[in-house]
Amino acid sequence: MSNINEILVREFFEMSGFVVKANRKFVPKGKASKRGVDFFIINLNPNQNKELEAFVLDGESAKSVQNAVIRIEPWHTDKFYPSVINKDEGLLDFLHPDNLKEAQKILKTDDFKKILVISNLPANREMCDKSEKILKQKGIDYLLTFPTMLSWLIKTVKSNKNYYSDELELLRILKHYKLFKKSQLELFKK
Numbered sequence: 001m002s003n004i005n006e007i008l009v010r011e012f013f014e015m016s017g018f019v020v021k022a023n024r025k026f027v028p029k030g031k032a033s034k035r036g037v038d039f040f041i042i043n044l045n046p047n048q049n050k051e052l053e054a055f056v057l058d059g060e061s062a063k064s065v066q067n068a069v070i071r072i073e074p075w076h077t078d079k080f081y082p083s084v085i086n087k088d089e090g091l092l093d094f095l096h097p098d099n100l101k102e103a104q105k106i107l108k109t110d111d112f113k114k115i116l117v118i119s120n121l122p123a124n125r126e127m128c129d130k131s132e133k134i135l136k137q138k139g140i141d142y143l144l145t146f147p148t149m150l151s152w153l154i155k156t157v158k159s160n161k162n163y164y165s166d167e168l169e170l171l172r173i174l175k176h177y178k179l180f181k182k183s184q185l186e187l188f189k190k
Contacts (some may be wrong), residue, residue, distance in 0.1 A: 005074035005146075006038060007167050009117050012149045013070075015156055016063050017045045021106065037094045039070040040106045055132050057115070057144045059152030065142070067112035069094060069103045074146060075119045082130045085138075092116075095139045113141040120145050154180055 010020050018041040043066045052064050071094040078084065085091065093099070095114060104110045116135065121128045121143070135143065153168070159176040163169045174180060 004167065005072055007165070008146075008149065008153065009070065009072050009144075010039065011165055011168055012059075012144075012153055013039070013041050013062070015153070016043075016059065018043050023102075035071070035090065035093060036096070036099050037069045037103060038072045040103060041065070041068050041070060042107065043067065052142070055136065055143060056121070056148070057142050058148050059156070062144065065113050065115070067107045067109055068115045068141075069099070069107075069112060070115050070117060072117045073119070074117070076146065077119075079120050079122050080118050080131050080135075081122050081127055082134055085131060085134050092138050092140070114139060115142045115144060116140050117144045117146070117149070120147060 006022075010022075013020050021040045021042075023037045023040065043063070045063075052061055054061055057065075071092075073080075073091065103112060121131055132143070154171055154175060157163070157168055157171045157175055159172055161172065163172055
């Protein structure tokens, strides 16, 4: 996976008030690499009063998650159709009991969510519902899509502030020069 995908996910959660710990994956020479968990996150300002109903997180609902393990699958040219989910055996290997035991040690609790960050769900509502149902059945608590995450980052980044992150700085510069289109919803704003 490209490092940019991990950095964007890290920035999203850090800007939302989380501590993000990358999972160090040691692969012995000659062994096949297994992806497992990408990040462990702990919310520094958990909103105890909000119960999340939506399966697909947005920028605001993500702030209500307290602790979680994150897996990033940035297949930007694909969508997560039911057939794709069922075919890819390694997609959900981060839910393996060994990975979840490790998460318990790192997060110091067994009360954590399992979040899958994906490119996107199918546009067709029926296919989208089927994909969500399969992922829930397999143990995923929440989904976060790259379009939702990137939109939130673009909205949150301030064009008159410098950032230490190259990725956020790039978003800031693009925003400053008005290279992002305004949301279509703003057309109807009074």
